[in-house]
Amino acid sequence: MNAHxxxxxxxxxxxxxxxxxxxxxDSFYQPxxxxxxxxxxxxxxxxxxxxxxxxxxxxxxxxxxxxxAVCSVCTGLLAAANWPLGLVLIAAIGLGALLGxxxxxxxxxxxxxxxxxxxxxxxxxREALRWxxxxxxVNLPDGLQWFGMSQTHGQLTIVISALVVLFLLGLSTxxxxxxxxxxxxxxxxxxxxxxxxxxxxVTFLVFVGMGALTGLAATLHIVQSPQVDPNSGTGLExxxxxxxxxxxxxxxxxxxxxxxxxxxxxxxxxxxxALIHLHIEAYWERAIAGAIILAAILADGLEKQxxxxxxxxxxxxxxx
Amino acid sequence: MKLITTxxxxxxxxxxxxxxxxxxxxxxxxxxxxxTIALLPKSKxxxxxxxxxxxxxxxxxxxxxxxxxxxxxxxxxxxQNEIVENWIALGVDAIAAACENQEGISTALRKARSKGIxxxxxxxxxxxxxxxxFVNQATPEGIGFALMDEAARQMGEEGEFAIITASLTAANxxxxxxxxxxxxxxxxxxIKMVALRPCDDLKDRAQAEATALLSANPNLKLIMAICSxxxxxxxxxxxxxxxxxxxxxxxxxxxxxxxxxxxxxxxQTVILWKTEDLGYLTVYAAQALARGTLNPADHAFxxxxxxxxxxxxxxxxxxxxxxxxxxxxxxxxx
Amino acid sequence: MDKTVHADNSSRKGWFLNSPWLRHxxxxxxxxxxxxxxxxxxxxxxxxxxxxxxxxxxxxxIGLLALALTPVILTGGIDLSVGSLLGxxxxxxxxxxxxxxxxxxxxxxxxxxxxxxxxxxxAWFITKLRLxxxxxxxxxxxxxxxxxxxxxxGVDTFTGFPGSFLALGQGQIFGLPxxxxxxxxxxxxxxxxxxxxxxxxxxxAIGFAAExxxxxGIPVGRRVAxxxxxxxxxxxxxxxxxxxxxxxxxxxxxTGYELFAITAVVLGGTSIFGGIGSVxxxxxxxxxxxxxxxxxxxxxxxxxxxGMLTGALLLIALAASVLAKNLAxxxxx
Numbered sequence: 001m002n003a004h005x006x007x008x009x010x011x012x013x014x015x016x017x018x019x020x021x022x023x024x025x026d027s028f029y030q031p032x033x034x035x036x037x038x039x040x041x042x043x044x045x046x047x048x049x050x051x052x053x054x055x056x057x058x059x060x061x062x063x064x065x066x067x068x069a070v071c072s073v074c075t076g077l078l079a080a081a082n083w084p085l086g087l088v089l090i091a092a093i094g095l096g097a098l099l100g101x102x103x104x105x106x107x108x109x110x111x112x113x114x115x116x117x118x119x120x121x122x123x124x125x126r127e128a129l130r131w132x133x134x135x136x137x138v139n140l141p142d143g144l145q146w147f148g149m150s151q152t153h154g155q156l157t158i159v160i161s162a163l164v165v166l167f168l169l170g171l172s173t174x175x176x177x178x179x180x181x182x183x184x185x186x187x188x189x190x191x192x193x194x195x196x197x198x199x200x201x202v203t204f205l206v207f208v209g210m211g212a213l214t215g216l217a218a219t220l221h222i223v224q225s226p227q228v229d230p231n232s233g234t235g236l237e238x239x240x241x242x243x244x245x246x247x248x249x250x251x252x253x254x255x256x257x258x259x260x261x262x263x264x265x266x267x268x269x270x271x272x273x274a275l276i277h278l279h280i281e282a283y284w285e286r287a288i289a290g291a292i293i294l295a296a297i298l299a300d301g302l303e304k305q306x307x308x309x310x311x312x313x314x315x316x317x318x319x320x
Numbered sequence: 321m322k323l324i325t326t327x328x329x330x331x332x333x334x335x336x337x338x339x340x341x342x343x344x345x346x347x348x349x350x351x352x353x354x355x356t357i358a359l360l361p362k363s364k365x366x367x368x369x370x371x372x373x374x375x376x377x378x379x380x381x382x383x384x385x386x387x388x389x390x391x392x393x394x395x396x397x398x399x400q401n402e403i404v405e406n407w408i409a410l411g412v413d414a415i416a417a418a419c420e421n422q423e424g425i426s427t428a429l430r431k432a433r434s435k436g437i438x439x440x441x442x443x444x445x446x447x448x449x450x451x452x453x454f455v456n457q458a459t460p461e462g463i464g465f466a467l468m469d470e471a472a473r474q475m476g477e478e479g480e481f482a483i484i485t486a487s488l489t490a491a492n493x494x495x496x497x498x499x500x501x502x503x504x505x506x507x508x509x510x511i512k513m514v515a516l517r518p519c520d521d522l523k524d525r526a527q528a529e530a531t532a533l534l535s536a537n538p539n540l541k542l543i544m545a546i547c548s549x550x551x552x553x554x555x556x557x558x559x560x561x562x563x564x565x566x567x568x569x570x571x572x573x574x575x576x577x578x579x580x581x582x583x584x585x586x587x588q589t590v591i592l593w594k595t596e597d598l599g600y601l602t603v604y605a606a607q608a609l610a611r612g613t614l615n616p617a618d619h620a621f622x623x624x625x626x627x628x629x630x631x632x633x634x635x636x637x638x639x640x641x642x643x644x645x646x647x648x649x650x651x652x653x654x
Numbered sequence: 655m656d657k658t659v660h661a662d663n664s665s666r667k668g669w670f671l672n673s674p675w676l677r678h679x680x681x682x683x684x685x686x687x688x689x690x691x692x693x694x695x696x697x698x699x700x701x702x703x704x705x706x707x708x709x710x711x712x713x714x715x716i717g718l719l720a721l722a723l724t725p726v727i728l729t730g731g732i733d734l735s736v737g738s739l740l741g742x743x744x745x746x747x748x749x750x751x752x753x754x755x756x757x758x759x760x761x762x763x764x765x766x767x768x769x770x771x772x773x774x775x776x777a778w779f780i781t782k783l784r785l786x787x788x789x790x791x792x793x794x795x796x797x798x799x800x801x802x803x804x805x806x807x808g809v810d811t812f813t814g815f816p817g818s819f820l821a822l823g824q825g826q827i828f829g830l831p832x833x834x835x836x837x838x839x840x841x842x843x844x845x846x847x848x849x850x851x852x853x854x855x856x857x858x859a860i861g862f863a864a865e866x867x868x869x870x871g872i873p874v875g876r877r878v879a880x881x882x883x884x885x886x887x888x889x890x891x892x893x894x895x896x897x898x899x900x901x902x903x904x905x906x907x908x909t910g911y912e913l914f915a916i917t918a919v920v921l922g923g924t925s926i927f928g929g930i931g932s933v934x935x936x937x938x939x940x941x942x943x944x945x946x947x948x949x950x951x952x953x954x955x956x957x958x959x960x961g962m963l964t965g966a967l968l969l970i971a972l973a974a975s976v977l978a979k980n981l982a983x984x985x986x987x
Contacts (some may be wrong), residue, residue, distance in 0.1 A: 025536065033535030036560055040528045058790070112972050113926040115732070115788070119913060120965040127961030130393055135365035137523070137552075137577055151560060221524070225556045226580065227354070229523040229549055231365070241792065251786040277536040282517050283488050287800030293793035294779075300972045301783025364957060393957050394910050398900055402712045406951040409705040423813040424900040427824060432907070488808020491908045518808075 009299060010263040013292070017274050025277035031104035039155040040223065041269050042162035043217035045262070048240040049169050050213035052261045055244055056173075057206045058253025059107060059114040063122035064240060067099045067235030070125050071218035076138035076228035085147065092215040098212020099125070101204070108204035121236070129230055130146070138181075140230040145226055160221050165216070170258040182206060184222040186253030225309055243268050244288070246296040268292065337539070339617040356386040357606045358407045359599070360400060360417040362444065364391035367509075367549055367574055368595060368616040369418065371654040372420065375599030383607050388412065397421050404428035410433055416455075418443035419447055421491055426450035439608040442602040444492045448634065452609055452616065455602045457593040459639040460492065464499025466641045467570070468508070470589050471542050474568045478510035479541035484554055484571075486547035493546055500544075519550045526553030534561045541631045545571030551590060555581035575644050575652045580647050590644040595654060597626060598638055605636055665981050677924030678975050684937045697952025705948065707831050711899065713944035714739070714833040715892040715908070717937070719915035720922075721844045722888035722935045725881040727919055728848065730861040730928025731780065731787035733882060736889045736915060738798035739772040740908030743893035744803050748812025748903035758819045758938075766890040772798060772836070773886020777879035787882075795912070802905040812903040825900030833895050838886065845933040857881065861928025920942055921968055923975070942967070 021028040028034070045065055054061045075092040083091070101119070131252040146154025173179035184192040185199045192199050222228050247264030249256030270287055275282065358377050361369030373389050380387035388407070392399035400420055407415055415432055419425045419441055429439050429450035442455035458466070469480055483500070485493045497516070504511055514537050514604055519526035530543055530553060543558065545551040551573035558567050559581070569587040571578075574595075581587040604623035608614035616619060621636055622627050630637045644652065694701040717738045728734045747765035750756045757765065772794070779790040824830045849855040856877050859867040868874045897903045921937030924931025944969070946958045 027535050027538060030535050032529055033561060036531045037528065040524070040531070060664055104972065106969060110973050110976055112969075112976060116916075116920050116968065116972060118565070119917065120968040122965075123913075124965030127393065127958040127965070130365045131958035131962075133365070133955060134370050136370070163825055175443075184610045223917075225524070225527065226552075227523070227552060227577065231522055231549070232524050234520065234522060238792070238796075242796075245789050245792070251789050268900050272529070273532040273536075274530040276515065276517065279515070279536070281807075282515075283803045285800075286796055287804050290796030290798075290800045295788075295799060297779065297785050297789055297793055298783065301779065301785045304784060388954070390957055395963065396909055397904060397913070398715075401672055401900060403951075403957075405708050405712065408950060409702065409708050410699050410952060421811075421900070421902060421904065423811070423902040424904075427901045429821075429898075430825075487808075487906070488803060489904055491811070493810050575733070635955065 004298075004301070005303065007260045007263060008297075010164045010246060010248075010260065010267055014267045014270070017270055021270075021274055021277055025279075028273065028277045031086035035152070035155050035159070037273055039158050040266075042158050043221040044236060044239060045162045045164050045265055045271070046213050046217040046220070047165055047236060048243045048261060050210040051059065051237070051240040052244040052247065052249050052256060052258060053169070053173070053182055053203070053208055054114075054210050055202055055241070055249045055251060056253060056256050057182045058189075059203060059206065060241070060251070061103060061114065061118045061120040061207065061210055061258070062237040062241070063099075063103060063125065066122045066125035066129070066208065066210060066215045066234040067096060067222050068218055068221070069230060070099065070129055071096050071215045072222050072228050072232050073129060073133060073138055073230050075215075076140055076222050079140055079144050080138060082141065083146070089216075089219050093212045094215065096211040096215025096218065097208050098211065100214070102209045103211070104207030105203035107207060117190060118195055131136070133230040133267045135230065138230070140222065140226050142226070145223055146294045147223055154223065158216070158224070161220060166258060166262055173258060180190055183254055186255075188254070242293050245293060248296075248300075250300070265294070280320055327639060331374050335462055349380070354384065354386055355607060355610050356388060356390040356410075357410045357414045357416065357603055357610070358390070358410075359602070360403060360415065361389070361391040362400075362418045362420045364393045366548075368631040371574070371595040372468055372602070374654070375596030375601075377599075379600040379603035379624060380500070380578055381606065383604065384407045385603070385607055387603065389585070392420075397424065397579035400425050404432060406453055408432050408437060414438040414440070414610040415448065416442055416602045416606045419446045419449075419491075419547045420444070427523055438606065440602065440606055442598060452634065453605060453631075455598065455605055455612070455638065456635040456636050457598050458641045459635075460469075460495040461499045463641060464496045465503045465590070466591055466643075467496065467498045467544060467546065467572070468503035470570055470591065470643065471544055472504075472508045472511060474570060475511060477508055480512050480514045480537060480539050481542040481544055482515040482517070482537065482540060483513060484517055484519050484526050484533075484543060484545045484547070484550040486550070487518045490547070492594045492607060519547065519553065521547055523549040523550055523553040526550035529555045530554040530557035531561060534558065534563060534567060542568040542570065545573070547567065548573040548577065551587065552577050552581060553615075555586045559584070559586050574654060575649050576654055578644075579649055582646055585646070588645065590649070591641050592644065593638060593640075593642050594652075600624070600626060601629060601636065601638060642647070665743055678971075679932060679935045679938055681974065682935065682942060682971065683921060685967070686938060686942050689942065689949060691954055693945070693949030697949065697954075698950055700952040705952075709833055709944050710837070711831045712948070714831075714837050715896045715899075716911055716914050716918065716944075717837055717940045718840055718892040718895070719911055720918040720936050720940050721840055722885040723912075723915050723919050724844065724922075724924055724931060724933055725848055725854075725857055726787075726885050727916075727924050727926060728854075728857045728928055728931050729878055730864065730956065731878065731881070732916070733787065733885050734775060734791040734912050734916075735772070735776060735794040735798055735914075736885055737908040737911035738795045738802070739769060739886060739889040740893045740896065741891040741905055742772065742798045742802040742913060743768045743984055744903040744907040745806050745810070745812065745905055747894060747897060749805065751815070752812050756950045762819075763896045765894050766887050769888070769890025769893070770883050771886070773883040774879075777887070777910060780882060781875040781879045788874040799905070799909075802907075806905045806916050808904075808905060812897075813901060815897070815901065818863050820898050820901055823895055823900070827946065829909070833899070836891070836895065836924050840891070841933065841937060846864065850899055853877065853880075858929050861925075861930075863929075868956035890950045914943065917964065917968055921971055 005263050071092050079088050079089055106112045107114045181202045184197055185202045189199045243265040244261050247261030323641045426447035431444050433439050439451040440453045441451045445454045517529045519529055543554045547552045551571035555569045558569055564586045573590050578587050601623045619631050629631045743765045746768050747761050750761040750764055752760050779785050780787050822832050856872045860874055918939035919936050922935030950960045
């Protein structure tokens with residue numbers, strides 16, 4: 001029961017919002033707009049999964065917004081130069097992986113704290129991109145939108161891709177040894193080392209993976225519209241980390257599962273459209289999101305307290 | 321202790337080295353020295369201000385003045401003040417500022433004036449005593465009324481519309497909203513504004529907001545996007561929702577970003593003005609002020625190749641807002 | 655120091671790497687001096703007293719926040735909400751002055767109180783519920799900014815403050831910028847707290863090993879709570895100075911300041927894991943970033959370059975620190 005408290009409470013909160021929408025604003029449930037909404041959120045979901053893994057490995061990555069912007073713009077430029085779509089996708093993932101590797105180098109090899117490293121790379125990439133683009137949009141070639149398919153097919157492809165990524169990552173963290181290594185490194189580095197795992201390598205690869213996922217997300221993002229905004233991705237890191245936190249991922253590492261993160265993501269993602277459909281003023285949005293995050297944090301704390309009192313000598317169990 | 325002594329010694333050395341006080345005043349420049357004009361946009365990465373800069377650079381080349389262009393790259397509202405103060409220390413001859421925070425930046429601009437630097441504003445004004453002239457492409461009133469009038473024309477003077485803005489705190493957009501609302505309640509009582517949503521100046525966020533607005537308000541007739549990334553964002557949302565023609569899109573934006581939507585009939589009108597001309601006029605005015613050829617009592621001002629401009633009080637008028645639509649949008653490339 | 659324990663120090667190879675000359679703060683001082691010399695040569699107006707005052711004025715709020723964050727990071731914690739708290743205190747201050755008609759200095763004192771309250775919220779989550787500071791302050795970052803937007807509906811701006819108040823941010827005392835005495839006092843107080851009191855020592859101990867500190871009898875909960883409340887009060891003070899400097903209070907005041915402050919603290923040699931660090935390091939970090947940013951304007955470089963260089967500087971400084979320490983450790987073996 002304890003193991004699933006977080007999933008249940010988030011699902012409950014999500015259910016409440018969806019119920020409120022069903023009663024007061026059932027216009028939310030029209031299929032076409034709902035699909036558009038979900039498609040728009042799909043890239044962010046992929047990034048959130050990546051950041052959840054980073055956090056489980058006891059690190060953090062706040063440069064993902066800037067990575068997203070750089071990958072989106074570069075991918076757009078390549079597409080505008082008439083590269084074939086397959087190559088564009090590979091280039092995007094490769095570029096993201098490279099950016100992630102830079103983070104990984106400083107964190108895993110030089111053992112610098114990840115919050116500082118990713119803070120530095122976040123600022124550096126963002127400013128460099130601004131300097132280069134000067135705010136200009138990138139115009140994409142006509143056949144690129146929706147991968148050249150019809151809108152509905154394209155949207156479904158994007159949504160399904162994101163869900164497949166979620167599914168694969170969720171399964172591999174549970175069943176693949178490599179996935180469990182992430183939890184091991186996040187829980188106790190020394191124990192992991194003694195068990196024969198190479199923590200530095202695992203950490204490095206987690207950052208590379210994060211970057212690759214961002215590259216993939218960037219591609220799914222740019223095919224949704226005919227122009228690329230170089231400011232895209234602003235605020236993405238906060239959004240993704242908040243979703244992971246609400247989904248029960250602990251910043252101290254070693255805990256969390258991607259299904260709960262998915263629920264947390266959905267919960268936070270529907271705040272904005274819910275406010276629009278319920279005709280609530282926009283200036284409440286940030287306060288509400290902050291309150292949800294704090295509620296999740298509060299729940300974490302209370303859970304810890306009760307665990308301490310009822311099982312004083314049980315070590316914390318790695319969830320998921 | 322060693323560290324502290326070193327620190328103190330170094331500080332003493334540095335202070336001794338920096339006793340050069342600002343010798344030359346920044347007042348009337350000698351005729352041989354090149355004039356430096358500093359142009360401040362609201363934010364540096366904004367395509368609108370980049371196109372102003374293009375016109376400004378053209379003017380600077382014609383007039384043979386040095387042009388400094390710098391602006392905030394992050395949302396910190398205090399950055400504009402800092403930049404102006406840096407320019408004061410640098411000793412520029414004239415500052416032309418587009419003001420994000422009217423009251424806040426006036427503080428710095430007044431300081432610049434007190435040091436003999438000439439100050440004009442363009443695009444968004446500061447407090448009147450903080451600058452000599454305001455190069456006015458359109459008053460907030462003019463913009464607000466033009467937007468509302470155009471919206472009303474598209475909507476047949478009745479129905480619901482929604483506004484997408486950049487952020488709830490952006491000063492100029494709040495001003496426009498004030499006049500939009502004033503015009504609406506005054507002349508179009510049968511039109512209702514049903515929602516005001518911020519998009520954080522991001523095209524994709526505007527698209528998501530517009531999508532939700534469209535499904536939440538089935539009777540919506542028009543989306544008014546008053547921040548420039550939001551215009552193509554809203555248009556894309558309308559297109560993807562299949563509501564082209566059913567829900568109109570108008571806004572303040574750049575022709576180049578909206579050309580495809582205007583041609584496809586998704587966006588009806590894009591309101592703006594000739595931004596390059598704005599930059600050009602601004603630099604000419606700043607230079608004239610620095611040289612002393614532009615005075616407070618003047619009624620007209622000639623700016624190079626653009627000809628004569630009217631001066632109303634302390635406002636140099638660029639002209640009225642320009643409506644870009646299907647018929648004329650191809651003539652412009654900014 | 656006991657010479658027999660440190661016998662290796664006297665050997666030639668070990669001397670340089672273990673000496674105080676290679677400490678982080680010294681390296682930073684060197685960087686600062688190099689920056690100053692370079693910009694002095696490139697920009698004729700850079701070295702003037704007037705420009706120096708500008709640098710001081712522009713960095714006073716971030717400097718205060720960096721000072722506030724130093725004890726926080728020393729205890730192994732972090733506070734991402736200081737910028738948002740600055741914004742919230744600024745508009746509450748404006749509201750009290752304009753709508754509740756409080757005299758301006760009383761409203762300013764109240765702003766400090768609001769800051770303390772905000773810090774107390776963080777402190778409660780962190781010490782009573784034992785939650786990670788990064789996550790708590792991530793939440794309060796949104797919450798405080800959201801409250802500021804909700805109170806003002808985003809739109810409301812408070813201006814028209816009396817001249818005597820504005821002089822705090824814009825005026826001069828004995829020819830120096832008016833904020834300088836406050837900044838100086840703040841720096842001295844924090845320096846004393848961190849370096850000369852038992853309190854400061856306990857903060858370091860908590861940063862090194864919280865459980866160990868607890869067993870040593872240090873009231874960890876209270877000491878940690880204090881740093882967050884202190885950070886909150888200083889955020890309130892920074893909010894007042896900010897409003898005085900700009901002449902207006904808006905809900906978006908202080909956006910992004912926390913990241914600059916953290917950069918300065920870490921650049922100054924304070925370890926993000928806690929236990930190691932100094933206030934003079936923080937001040938040097940603030941100075942290095944402020945001088946870099948200001949100097950690049952005089953060198954006629956675009957603003958983005960300042961951001962990129964700051965990021966690069968942070969990485970290089972940290973990497974150099976780690977490499978030097980590794981080298982020293984290897985030599986000692």
